Amino acid sequence: MRTAAAIETFLEMMSAERGAAQNTLESYRRDLEDAAGFASAAGVQLTMAEPATIRAYLDDIAGRGYAATSQARRLSALRQFFRFLYTENIRTDDPTGTLDAPRKDRSLPKILSEADVEKLLGRAELETLDTTAPAGDHLRALRLHALLEILYATGLRVSELVGLPVTVARSDHRFLMVRGKGSKDRMVPLSGKARAAMTTYLAVRDALPNLAGNPWLFPAISETGFLARQVFARELKGLAARAGLVTSAISPHVLRHAFASHLLQNGADLRAVQQLLGHSDISTTQIYTHVMEERLHRLVTEHHPLAD
Structure with missing residues (x-):
């Protein structure tokens, strides 16, 4: 099978059988097509590549300055591709089987203190009260406030947040049903403040005749029909600056980190946080346990009979 056809067949399988999201499929396509281009320049089809060719490709992207995480992601895409070829009897071996993933340091997530989050949310709420604003x-102030309250209350991925259907705001349930990675559904609780901010925003949104019947909670003129992640991130940084916070430390993903870290700091169970975040593997969630060190130290200091 030619490489281009094999890639298309692989992507169809990932979509149909494993429910891979569109962003994931596009990432696989870019990685595999880049590897295919390298193999072609070496005079071979990617589908027929030997371990030496794959190893040379990994050396090549390392030489191009790709981080270890990016190298590991590309090797992961190649592993899945060749396992698919093996399963489909297109190949009789897996050339990635003997290759080691690039070593990478696992960096701790950036988080905000609870005080900084309060400052950010307080500023967002304050800006919704400006009756002199056009x-x-x-509307944008109300939208940003709703976005932040929902994000900090639920820890949603930014793609899950901006793509929420408007139906989630039209019920009075205390939980949101969210479709995450791999089209997996999970239920997350919604705080009273988040629901109030969402309801206030929705009342103004619904009054706009051009949005009648729009299926998205945060509609926008975009390819998807809802607010772009980049627009939300830009508005968030602007709000952070007005709140007197360091903008380089603020992003939607940092607020997701804050959600998880603050839950653990206040005694939440790691498995519960894993479920709320939508992590399929608890090892992904365990990166947040560094925030528990201070809490455990305080518990020992306050309650151990021999503590100073």
Whole structure:
């Protein structure tokens, strides 16, 4: 089978059988097509590549300055591709089987203190109270406040947040049903403050005739029909600056980290946090346990009979 056809067949399988998201499929396509280009320049089809060719490709992207995480991601895509070829009897071996993943340091997630989150949310709420703001600015302030309250209350991935259907705001349930990676559904609780901010925003949104019947909670003129992640990130940094926070330390993903870390700091169970975040493997969630060190130290200091 030619490489281009094999890649298409692999992507179809990932979509149909494993429910891979569109962003994931596009990432696989880019990685595999890049590897295919390297193999072609070496005079071989990627589908027929030997371990030496794959190893040379990994050396090549390392030489191009790709981080260890990016190298590991590309090797992971190649592993899945060749396992698929083996399963389909297109190949009789897996050339990635003897290759080691690039070593990478696992960095701790950036988080905000609870005080900084309070400052950020407080500033967002304050800006919704400006009655002198033009209608468009007022709507954006209400939208940003709702986005932040929902994000910090639920720990959603930014793609899950901006793509929420409007139906989630039209019920009075205390939980959201979210479709995450791999089309897996999970239930996350919604705080009273988050629901109040969402309801206030929705009342103004629904008053706009051009949004009648729009299926998205945060609609926008975009390819998807809802607010782009980049727009949300830009508005968040602007809010952080107005709140007197360091903008380089603020992003939607940092707020997701804050959600998880603050739960653990206040005694939440690691398995519960894993479920709320939508992590399929608890080892992904365990990176947040560094925040528990201070809490455990305080518990020992306060309650151990021999503590100073």
